[in-house]
Amino acid sequence: MFANAAAHADFPDHPITIVVPYAPGGAADALARVLAQKMGATLNASVIVENRSGASGTIGAAYVAKAAPDGYTMLYDATPYSINPHLFPKLPYSSTALKPLALVSLAPNILIVKADSNYKDVKDLIAQAKDRPGKINFASGGSGTVQRLASELFRQKLGLDMVHVPYKSGGPAITDVMGGQVDFMFSTLAASSPLVASGRLRALAISSPQRSALLPDVPTVAETVIPGYEVYEWNGVFLPAGVPDAVADKLHKALAAALNDPDVKKRFNDVGAQPVGSTPAQFADYLKKEDAKWAEVIRNGNIHLD
Numbered sequence: 001m002f003a004n005a006a007a008h009a010d011f012p013d014h015p016i017t018i019v020v021p022y023a024p025g026g027a028a029d030a031l032a033r034v035l036a037q038k039m040g041a042t043l044n045a046s047v048i049v050e051n052r053s054g055a056s057g058t059i060g061a062a063y064v065a066k067a068a069p070d071g072y073t074m075l076y077d078a079t080p081y082s083i084n085p086h087l088f089p090k091l092p093y094s095s096t097a098l099k100p101l102a103l104v105s106l107a108p109n110i111l112i113v114k115a116d117s118n119y120k121d122v123k124d125l126i127a128q129a130k131d132r133p134g135k136i137n138f139a140s141g142g143s144g145t146v147q148r149l150a151s152e153l154f155r156q157k158l159g160l161d162m163v164h165v166p167y168k169s170g171g172p173a174i175t176d177v178m179g180g181q182v183d184f185m186f187s188t189l190a191a192s193s194p195l196v197a198s199g200r201l202r203a204l205a206i207s208s209p210q211r212s213a214l215l216p217d218v219p220t221v222a223e224t225v226i227p228g229y230e231v232y233e234w235n236g237v238f239l240p241a242g243v244p245d246a247v248a249d250k251l252h253k254a255l256a257a258a259l260n261d262p263d264v265k266k267r268f269n270d271v272g273a274q275p276v277g278s279t280p281a282q283f284a285d286y287l288k289k290e291d292a293k294w295a296e297v298i299r300n301g302n303i304h305l306d
Contacts, residue, residue, distance in 0.1 A: 011071060011247050015046035018074045018237075021060020023053045027190050027271060028235055031105065032076040034267050038258035043250070049076075056080045056144045058091055061238075065093035069242030071251055074101070078235050079146045082290035086298040087144050087305050097241050101248060102255050103278040103286055104235040105268055108208035109150050109186040110193065110218065112201045114178055122204040122224050125184065126158055133161035139177055139185040141170035143305055149294060150186035150207055150231040152301045157226045177201065188233055189214060189272030207231040214272050234290070235273070236283055252280065 018036050020029045033049050040047035052060035057080045067073035075098065085091060111122060119125040129136045138155075140148035143166055155162050165182050167173040170191060176182050178200055186207060193214045195201040203218045209230050211220060221229040237255060239248055258264055259277040268275045278286070297303075 011250060012043055012045040014072065015048055016040075016043070016072050016074065016251075018047060018049050018076050019060045019064050020049055020051050020076045021053060021057035021063075022051065022078070024051050027107070027188065027233070027273070028076060028078045031235060031268060031271075031273065034264055035076075035104070035255065035258045038261050038264055039251075039254045042254040042257050056084055056087075058084055058088065058093070061098065062092040064238065064240060065097035067240050069240040069244075071239065071243050071247035073240065074251070075238040076104075076235065077238060079233050079290070080144060081236070082287060083144055083146070083149065083294045083298070085291070086295045087303070098238040099241045099243060099248070100280050100283040100287060101237040101239050101252055102280065103276045103283040104237055104255070104259065105273040105275050106208075106232040106234050107189055107271070107273040108206050108212060109147060109231055109233065110189055110196070110203045110207070110212075110215065111154075111184055111205040111221070112174070112177055112187050112192050112196065112203055113184045114180045115200055115202050117180070117183075117202055119184070119202075119204060122219070122221065125204060126160065126225060129158075129160045129162060134163060136160075136183045137163040137165050139165050139167060139173035139182040141173055142166050142168065143303055145170070146231065146233050147173070147186045147188075148303075149297055151184075152303065153229070153231060153293075153297050154186070154221065154226070156297065156300055157229065174201075186231070193272060212272055213269070233273075234286075236287075248280070 018032055020032045022028050036047040036049050052063050064075035113119045138151045177185050196203045205221045206218050209222050256277045259275045265275055
């Protein structure tokens with residue numbers, strides 16, 4: 001063990017790349033850049049973010065899975081990582097080719113309706129859905145998104161007959177919820193909480209077990225209608241399998257230090273994300289639970305890619 005650590009004592013001696021498998025400007029991209037800056041200061045090396053988007057994150061994940069296992073290429077992924085294996089007939093990488101390093105953050109979704117909607121609260125929405133089976137619809141940014149599956153889990157748990165309306169991204173979906181073209185959707189807290197605060201949307205419930213400090217008056221789904229209901233947009237970091245333990249440990253310590261930085265905590269909290277910074281073992285256990293949950297929802301809902 002000491003020999004292994006000594007062999008990698010000079011790590012890192014050139015720039016590290018964090019691959020974000022989603023487009024620039026999104027939540028994962030923004031938070032990854034915050035962490036990259038802080039990690040670079042701890043490691044005394046450049047840490048750069050590179051976007052390799054496409055195919056619900058599988059292109060970027062495949063790139064990292066096939067990268068040299070030397071610690072210089074990291075993957076900053078999100079909840080679709082646990083959803084994709086149950087939607088794609090075949091992934092361009094094996095999950096065993098990636099090693100979980102840490103669960104970085106958790107961010108809930110909120111159930112939103114238009115500001116002057118007839119749905120006054122979540123129980124009212126459910127009652128009307130039961131009275132009008134097949135007449136109430138919900139939006140999402142696509143079949144493989146967390147927003148779609150949060151709604152599908154909600155629907156399945158309550159035995160409701162509702163219609164899914166997929167969009168190419170979350171932005172147009174939110175716009176149509178505001179306009180009343182669709183009845184509701186589960187949306188990211190970052191995207192929708194400002195619209196709720198300004199009175200352009202109404203929030204009926206939140207998907208976390210506890211209420212959010214950003215919207216303290218919005219009840220949880222769990223406390224109102226579905227005990228145990230929990231859906232998060234999570235972010236996490238992975239390494240190519242085979243990265244030496246000494247290198248992985250150094251990267252984990254730098255990541256943990258970044259997540260404990262007050263400025264980083266504020267940046268995460270400002271967008272409704274709770275910094276976590278788990279151990280690799282804890283993250284691996286979390287991924288198993290996420291995999292099982294979404295496999296069941298996708299199977300029971302007979303969900304396919306648009």
